[in-house]
Amino acid sequence: METKISEIADGIYRLSTYVLDIAPPAGFTFNQFLVLGDEPLMFHTGLRKMFALNREAVSRIIPPERLRWIAYGHFEADECGAMNEWLAVAPNAQAAHGQTGCMVSLNDFADRMPRVLADGETIDLGGKRVRFIDTPHTPHGWDAGVLYEETTGTLMCGDLFTQLGDGPALTSGDVVGPAIAGEDLFNYSGLNPGMGVTIRRLAALAPRTLALMHGPSFAGDGAAALNALADDYDRRLRASFGDAGLGAAQAVAA
Ligand SMILES: [Fe+2]
Numbered sequence: 001m002e003t004k005i006s007e008i009a010d011g012i013y014r015l016s017t018y019v020l021d022i023a024p025p026a027g028f029t030f031n032q033f034l035v036l037g038d039e040p041l042m043f044h045t046g047l048r049k050m051f052a053l054n055r056e057a058v059s060r061i062i063p064p065e066r067l068r069w070i071a072y073g074h075f076e077a078d079e080c081g082a083m084n085e086w087l088a089v090a091p092n093a094q095a096a097h098g099q100t101g102c103m104v105s106l107n108d109f110a111d112r113m114p115r116v117l118a119d120g121e122t123i124d125l126g127g128k129r130v131r132f133i134d135t136p137h138t139p140h141g142w143d144a145g146v147l148y149e150e151t152t153g154t155l156m157c158g159d160l161f162t163q164l165g166d167g168p169a170l171t172s173g174d175v176v177g178p179a180i181a182g183e184d185l186f187n188y189s190g191l192n193p194g195m196g197v198t199i200r201r202l203a204a205l206a207p208r209t210l211a212l213m214h215g216p217s218f219a220g221d222g223a224a225a226l227n228a229l230a231d232d233y234d235r236r237l238r239a240s241f242g243d244a245g246l247g248a249a250q251a252v253a254a
Pocket residue numbers: 074076079140159
């Protein structure tokens with residue numbers, strides 16, 4: 001396996017490792033994002049067993065010990081499995097995650113105490129600025145959240161838009177159709193009535209780049225892609241609850 005590096009927005013690097021054995025023959029990518037600044041941030045630690053690969057990839061961009069922040073979408077091995085390995089190599093690094101995630105997992109799991117981020121709270125990285133946004137249970141995980149880099153308009157989406165294959169690092173093509181196919185195959189989302197509301201809230205940011213954890217990054221109309229994804233989750237929920245049931249459940253979730 002190798003880890004490829006691409007700059008997908010100004011000062012934001014995608015570290016991509018392709019695994020053929022997951023969902024062959026298409027295979028599957030695991031992508032980490034390194035956001036440069038006075039206080040560099042990594043979004044997703046990568047799997048613990050891929051730490052050596054990711055560490056070597058980061059070292060081609062900055063000395064890994066310079067990392068200041070380690071953030072991720074939700075508590076799972078590919079999102080944060082290598083957390084303590086990064087904390088060990090970067091003595092000034094601190095994990096940063098939402099209130100739920102710190103309370104439920106990170107306060108115990110991380111070798112140093114994390115920074116707790118409220119919904120909408122920002123971290124000034126010096127040259128870049130990231131905002132944590134709670135997306136509970138979307139696409140899965142009670143502690144789920146995404147990170148929005150304000151200066152480049154880049155939304156680090158975590159598992160949203162998960163797709164198969166080893167596409168280009170950056171595309172302006174369709175990312176919604178492949179995400180629908182990915183959902184059909186994996187059933188990875190915890191379908192809940194708040195999904196559409198939560199994803200449309202992200203669309204309101206009008207991101208210019210969507211950084212996918214499992215798939216290419218997307219440059220273009222991020223709002224349109226997010227709204228289309230929200231529509232598809234509404235369609236799935238409507239199939240389960242019916243129109244009236246979905247409407248009532250969304251009213252509660254909003
Ligand atoms: Fe996940």
